[in-house]
Amino acid sequence: MLKVIELFAGIGCQREALKRANIEHEVVAISENDKYASSAYELLHGKVNNLGDIKKIEKLPKADLWTYSFPCTDISLAGKMRGFNKDSNTHSSLLWEVQRLLEVAKASDELPKYLLMENVKNIVSKKFMQLFQIWLDYLHSLGYKNFYKVLNARDYGIPQNRERCFMISIRDEDAHYEFPKPINLTKKLADLLEKNVDEKYFLSEKLITCFTDMKDRHGLIRGLRFKPKYMSSADYAFTITTHAGYRPTDNYIIVPQATKDGYALAEVGDGVYTNRCPTKRGVVQKSMIPTLKTSVSDIGVVDNDKDKLISIRRLTPRECWRLMGWDDNQIDKAINKFSNTQLYKMAGNGIVVDVLEAIFNQALFEFS
Ligand SMILES: C[S@@+](CC[C@H](N)C(=O)[O-])C[C@H]1O[C@@H](n2cnc3c(N)ncnc32)[C@H](O)[C@@H]1O
Known part of the structure; x- marks a missing residue:
């Protein structure tokens, strides 16, 4: 023993x-x-x-x-x-x-x-x-x-x-x-996510507003199915006009990051950093979550909201524990x-x- x-x-x-x-x-x-x-x-x-x-x-x-x-x-x-x-x-x-x-x-x-x-x-x-x-x-x-x-x-x-x-x-x-x-x-992030997650975990409109300043690339923009009223297409078209990610049938979130392109595309089931994205690389982690810390305020997961629109939300405690094994x-x-x-x-x-x-x-x- x-x-x-x-x-x-x-x-x-x-x-x-x-x-x-x-x-x-x-x-x-x-x-x-x-x-x-x-x-x-x-x-x-x-x-x-x-x-x-x-x-x-x-x-x-x-x-x-x-x-x-x-x-x-x-x-x-x-x-x-x-x-x-x-x-x-x-x-x-x-x-x-x-x-x-x-x-x-x-x-x-x-x-x-x-x-x-x-x-x-x-x-x-x-x-x-x-x-x-x-x-x-x-x-x-x-x-x-x-x-x-x-x-x-x-x-x-x-x-x-x-x-x-x-x-x-x-x-x-x-x-x-x-x-x-x-x-x-073999396990993907999506395999460890809960279904029907409470709305409180989804990022607020206010937070998304803060992310969507793509003029100076500070933050996130919800792609395609969601076009914030306060933005003109010129505001976010600076990098994406020749790329997938703006067509109505696409389903991405465009996340600014510190690479030559200046952005990465995130899909449902991807993990993302949600703060200081333009200063970082690897802000989108495919089918994976970035390192969990003692609070989840700097990371999110791309998920569909109750209206089936692509969005970003915080992880639930259960998901965090699952992601710790x-x-x-x-x-x-x-x-x-x-x-x-x-x-x-x-x-x-x-x-x-x-x-x-x-x-x-x-x-x-x-x-x-
Ligand atoms: C990095 S965590 C380790 C967690 C652990 N490996 C686990 O399985 O959950 C460090 C732990 O040390 C504890 N800690 C901090 N100061 C301590 C002290 N003076 N005496 C005993 N534990 C302490 C913290 O509360 C925390 O739970």
């Missing part, structure tokens, strides 16, 4: 993946200080020994595997990138609490054999590699062999473009670990117990379960 501790446990994506990978395990403790996440954790997995704020934990129970997907806020490109220096007092510097607890475990000869880290891809970027190397060297000094790799959820069965850095550390100098090979994506049976246990804000946050903070399951399936653990 593998004894497990989930640090920064969230809703327990780690545990869900162990279950799915059929690895016999027992979660002996978790550390999670958010009351909503820890209550969702218990709804999903049952009662757990939550030790709360990691800073207040003196010693962890003995275990074989510690997981630590520590806060990425200060490492992520989406944040201010204040980093995770030991004395920086940032959220991401909570990593060094793991070091403190490893030191305690070392003193009583209880170092876990396995460690699993997850964080944003930026942790191995030029900006942070030096600091990450310090962490790698530290683990090495404790006897761990480290294997890390950036994996994208879309390569492991889920239509979300989500790149994350995973690291397996094994306390055995002869250890070897190979990350799972990518598989073909949760199945409806599990989602049903938590979905009505929290506000949408909390549900989005839990999803965006998580790890795509399918990716972790694939990692665990790679003949990793030896235990008795």
Whole structure:
């Protein structure tokens, strides 16, 4: 039986993946200080020994595997990138609490054999590699062999473009670990969408007005079947007169982006960025959603509205959870117990379960 501790446990994506990978395990403790996440954790997995704020934990129970997907806020490109220096007092510097607890475990000869880290891809970027190397060297000094790799959820069965850095550390100098090979994506974003989604999820006319300033390419224009009254065709014809996308039979949304053409076409079932599009590339993701964050305010999905017109809407919480690899049976246990804000946050903070399951399936653990 593998004894497990989930640090920064969230809703327990780690545990869900162990279950799915059929690895016999027992979660002996978790550390999670958010009351909503820890209550969702218990709804999903049952009662757990939550030790709360990691800073207040003196010693962890003995275990074989510690997981630590520590806060990425200060490492992520989406944040201010204040980093995770030991004395920086940032959220991401909570990593060094793991070091403190490893030191305690070392003193009583209880170092876990396995460690699993997850964080944003930026942790191995030029900006942070030096600091990450310090962490790698530290683990090495404790006897761990480290294997890390950036994996994208879309390569492991889920239509979300989500790149994350995973690291397996094994306390055995002869250890070897190979990350799972990518598989073909057979699921499309549309397969994970709900039917008859409440109107409140559709972007308002006001928001669309804001997107439709195509003169200076700030925003989106609803294509074809919808021609906003406040625009003349000259306003949006600057790029599209020779392209598909303006004929009455077409069914696109034209999204400005920072490419030579200046726009991309989005169809029903595509994911789109909905803010600062003209400054970005890849604003339309075919049959896929961009990375889910802790709120869904910057992304949308192209869908038909109640009048069967092409439109853009926010994802529902259930869709977000599905896009993090949760199945409806599990989602049903938590979905009505929290506000949408909390549900989005839990999803965006998580790890795509399918990716972790694939990692665990790679003949990793030896235990008795
Ligand atoms: C990136 S998320 C990890 C989510 C997790 N992997 C999951 O499966 O849902 C980081 C988590 O650390 C938690 N956290 C932040 N500060 C903490 C602290 N001082 N002690 C324990 N947990 C903390 C957050 O509430 C959040 O749930």
